[in-house]
Amino acid sequence: MSERKTVEEFNGIYLDLSKQSGKVKFAEAGLAWRPAGGAGGENFALDGQQFTQCQWSRGARGYEVKILLRDSGLIQLDGFEAEEFDRVVKIFRLFYGLNLEHKDHALKGWNWGKGEFGKAELAFSVQNRPAFEIPYSEVSNTNLAGKNEVAVEFSLPAGGNETGTNGHMGGARTKGRKSGAGKDQLVEMRFYIPGTATKRENDDDGE
Amino acid sequence: DENGVTQKKFKKFESYKRDNQFPSKVKDLAIVVDEKASTIVLPIMGRPVPFHIQTVKNASKTDEGDFAYLRINFLSPGQGVGRKDDQPFEDPTAHFVRSLTFRSRDVERMDLIAEQITNLRKNAVRREQEKKDLED
Numbered sequence: 001m002s003e004r005k006t007v008e009e010f011n012g013i014y015l016d017l018s019k020q021s022g023k024v025k026f027a028e029a030g031l032a033w034r035p036a037g038g039a040g041g042e043n044f045a046l047d048g049q050q051f052t053q054c055q056w057s058r059g060a061r062g063y064e065v066k067i068l069l070r071d072s073g074l075i076q077l078d079g080f081e082a083e084e085f086d087r088v089v090k091i092f093r094l095f096y097g098l099n100l101e102h103k104d105h106a107l108k109g110w111n112w113g114k115g116e117f118g119k120a121e122l123a124f125s126v127q128n129r130p131a132f133e134i135p136y137s138e139v140s141n142t143n144l145a146g147k148n149e150v151a152v153e154f155s156l157p158a159g160g161n162e163t164g165t166n167g168h169m170g171g172a173r174t175k176g177r178k179s180g181a182g183k184d185q186l187v188e189m190r191f192y193i194p195g196t197a198t199k200r201e202n203d204d205d206g207e
Numbered sequence: 208d209e210n211g212v213t214q215k216k217f218k219k220f221e222s223y224k225r226d227n228q229f230p231s232k233v234k235d236l237a238i239v240v241d242e243k244a245s246t247i248v249l250p251i252m253g254r255p256v257p258f259h260i261q262t263v264k265n266a267s268k269t270d271e272g273d274f275a276y277l278r279i280n281f282l283s284p285g286q287g288v289g290r291k292d293d294q295p296f297e298d299p300t301a302h303f304v305r306s307l308t309f310r311s312r313d314v315e316r317m318d319l320i321a322e323q324i325t326n327l328r329k330n331a332v333r334r335e336q337e338k339k340d341l342e343d
Contacts, residue, residue: 182236
């Protein structure tokens with residue numbers, strides 16, 4: 001076998017929509033992330049044994065590697081370059097035995113599709129491509145807001161603080177803070193879900 | 208086939224074909240109004256998500272404390288409005304995003320975005336009407 005590195009590094013990577021970018025290192029044991037300049041002096045580390053699935057797709061800040069974890073959580077690493085895809089594929093195959101799935105998102109701009117509940121997140125798909133995903137950890141409340149209408153509210157940093165983690169870890173948002181990442185913060189989302197009467201009819205047909 | 212029946216009914220509008228067509232400003236995790244593509248790009252959990260202006264019903268801004276709240280309502284069934292031949296309102300299985308609410312400390316920018324969306328919507332409606340007039 002040809003030369004195989006034991007550690008692979010990438011700079012300019014955001015962890016869970018952190019304010020600051022940092023450096024991520026991959027090795028067989030897992031991954032570690034540290035904000036640029038080492039602010040806070042801590043490393044975020046994750047055991048490779050926790051990884052169950054990984055995806056590559058377009059994020060707001062470059063390309064995103066999303067890793068689904070054994071405990072049904074997930075982490076987002078944003079800021080990869082398009083050309084780094086092949087390198088990341090190799091890393092996940094060789095270090096963790098995982099296939100990095102290239103997931104194209106819906107770009108049509110339609111507001112209709114299918115809400116699908118996965119292990120760690122709700123995905124809204126347009127013609128079988130995800131348009132966006134909402135990790136369950138970010139949802140603070142849901143309610144039936146009207147006939148066929150479901151409202152989903154998101155957790156936001158208390159008092160509107162821009163950083164959800166007291167400035168540690170480059171302002172990375174672990175659980176329940178991702179909506180507060182940007183200048184414009186998603187507060188609530190409402191869905192129209194068609195009536196259940198139709199569904200019951202289908203069930204009677206032997207579905 | 209089952210999809211063809213409902214799909215042929217509505218017109219095809221499309222925001223983007225490739226993900227490199229997003230305005231570069233989407234990296235700020237902020238709302239971007241892309242007039243060229245007749246599209247609003249909204250930041251949802253770190254992803255830029257396009258919504259074509261044809262799906263938008265209206266946008267309204269309210270202030271509360273330090274924040275400006277922008278609510279974008281989309282066309283969806285059961286509201287008694289909207290042109291239904293553009294959207295699969297008759298499809299009993301389709302889910303719709305009905306509204307999204309964002310908050311920001313930048314009150315002036317939110318005012319501007321609400322205005323941009325309203326204008327984009329007006330222009331889209333005007334163009335539709337002109338097209339219809341030509342067909343008549």
